[in-house]
Amino acid sequence: MVLFPADSGLWCRRFHPSPDATARLVCFPHAGGSASFYFPVSSELRDRVDVMAVQYPGRQDRRAEPCVEDLGELADAVFAALQGQDDLPLxxxxxxxxxxxxxEVACRIERSGLKIERLFVSGRVGPAVVRPERLHILPDDDLLAAMAEMNGTDARLLEDEEILRMxxxxxxxxxxxVETYRCDPGAGAVLNCPVTVLVGDTDPRTPLDEAREWHAHTSAGFDLEVFPGGHFFLSEQPTAVLALLDAHFAASQAEPE
Incomplete structure (x- = not known):
């Protein structure tokens, strides 16, 4: 096990300080991604939401640190880093x-006795769905080809081989x-918060029937939102996705205490 300091400044980026925020949104990047992917979200929501984007080791300003190849270990580290960040609704x-x-981090937070307002999950089948994928063992050229074929990498990066190989x-x-992750139902894999699933209608990695499997992991409300686009529909439909988030925060703040 690799031990990391429980430092939210190391693990999370705030691109736009929000001193008047009444809620906090914690954003988790995709495989190979970094905190800066959520810069536009932070920019749009900063008037009333404190947006924190998680920065994984092994990229950008953390490139010198070892990457983490175990999702549970990564969840433990992020959970530790988020201690003390519950002064606003999460x-x-x-x-x-x-x-x-x-x-996985939401499960840890709820088991600690804290509350999550809602979990938004995008472009991913349910946690208990096991897919026999082994992309991580492919040779470099084959892995790059696979990413390009499924639109799994920013098109601008695909045009710059040096950056891509880095x-x-x-x-x-x-x-x-991701490919070695297995959901442990015995560890409390049913959340008490609502779950909203976002899916691109042409995403080959997230069939709708498997995306609906998230419903088994919440005892509260479940919603499925389908958008035009592929695996990275977030980049193709930013206005619609941001409107969904904005509506969530507006409704949460309108609820009586």
Whole structure:
């Protein structure tokens, strides 16, 4: 086990300080992704939401640190880093690998006696769905081809081979974490908060029937929202996704205490 300091400044990025925020959104990036993926979300919601984006080891300003190849270990580290961040109502948002990680951290938070307002999961099948994928063991060129074929990497990165190859270790590590992950129903895998699932209608990695399997992991409300686009529909439909988040925070703040 790799031990990390429980430092929210190390693990989370705030791109836009929000001194008047009445809620907090914690965002979890996809495999190979970084906190900066959520810069537009932070920019749009900053007037009333404190947006924190998780920064995994092994990328950007944490490139010198070892990557984490175990999702449970990564969830433990993020959970530790979020201690003391419950002074505002917490909402989680995770895309792809980030959806599983957000779920695992949410489980840990609820088991500690704290509350999550809602979990938004995007571009990911239910936690208990096991897919026999082994992308993390592919040779570099084959892995890059697979990412390009399923639109699993930002198109701008695909045009810059040097940057892409620098990102490969983090991508491979993240894929290992996802592909070896197994949901443990005995560890309290049913949340007490509502779950909203976001899916692109042409995403080959997230069939609707398998996305609906998230319903088994909440004892509260469940919603499925389908958007035009593929695996990275978030980048294709930013206005619609942000409107969904904004509606959530508006409704939460309108609820009587």
């Amino acid at each position: 909402t989680f948002f995770g895309h792809s690998m980030g959806a599983l990680l957000a779920f 990102a490969l270790p983090a991508l491979r590590s993240d894929l290992h974490a």
